Amino acid sequence: MSPFALTRTLPLDATTAALRADVSTGLTRSPKELPPKWFYDARGSELFDEITLLPEYYPTRAEREILVARAGEIAEITGARTLVELGSGSSDKTRHLIGALPSLDHYVPVDVSESALRGAARTLLAEHPALTVHALVADFQYGLALPDTPGPRVLAFLGGTIGNLRPAERAVFLAAVRAELAPGDALLLGTDLVKDERTLVAAYDDAAGVTAAFNKNVLTVINRELGADFDADDFDHVALWDAKEEWIEMRLRARRAVVVKVPSLDLAAHFTAGEELRTEVSAKFRREGVRAELAAAGFELDRWWTDEEGRFALSLSTPAGLPE
Structure with a gap:
């Protein structure tokens, strides 16, 4: 292939x-x-x-800080062979994950921009020639149809982009993600946290x-x-x-x-x-609110990591009620 x-x-x-x-x-x-x-x-x-x-714009730096610090832990917990990234863009932040996942052999970037997907794939394949990249030109808000790739899979939705969805839209989105995941898969979610108004x-x-x-x-x-x-x-x-x-x-x-x-x-x-x-x-989110929204969609919040200043969070969740 x-x-x-x-x-x-x-x-x-x-x-x-x-x-x-x-x-x-x-x-x-x-x-x-x-x-x-x-x-x-x-x-x-x-x-x-x-x-x-x-x-002034802290979210990108804060999320990267967490990814760098926790990529090895994410790899150990998930043992992922496939990484799916929604709204992947240049795939810049996920390089920290790709380099830390020893079992990873498939990367599935999902974006509306074909040119962004092709550009990111060229860069990644130059760095990781053994990696298989299956790019999807798709809008994840209008349904997910992921390719058949080996599990376990980690589906990453980073950057706090979930905050651009209203509560009802988030519920629909998270339920759609849950429906795509199998036993052993996980959701890695980036959420910007509530903080003082001046900083925000x-x-x-x-x-x-x-x-x-x-x-x-x-x-x-x-x-x-x-x-x-x-x-x-x-x-x-x-x-x-x-x-x-x-x-x-x-x-x-x-x-x-x-x-x-x-x-x-x-x-x-x-x-x-x-x-x-x-x-x-x-x-912007609080930990218990994220936990509740994930639970309503059929996820169990397993890990919660923040940057040192507590500005941003990455959470790792698994589908609830699925046998391993």
């Missing part, structure tokens, strides 16, 4: 169709809202990479303005893909902590009354001065 294979479960036109649907719905509802996945075109991905290096807001509103540019990039995506006429200068970047929901919200706030036209959708979106378009929700 070739060390690299690629399967596409996401239709070629699915991204455009989903963008059209999200923009049509999101700009006509009240309050206006768009899902955060539309940040990530090539420029958005570059900006996010810059964000991860900012002094700064992570999403850095002094250099990189996150503001990242937030506004969604307007560039809509302009390019759907022929809209958003002017990024008409909007301010806003990051707020919702203490009741325990999540950060990123928004774009109209500086003045403006009408945005989206000709391909025959849509005119009216913004009043000060009206906000919500572009991201990023939930």
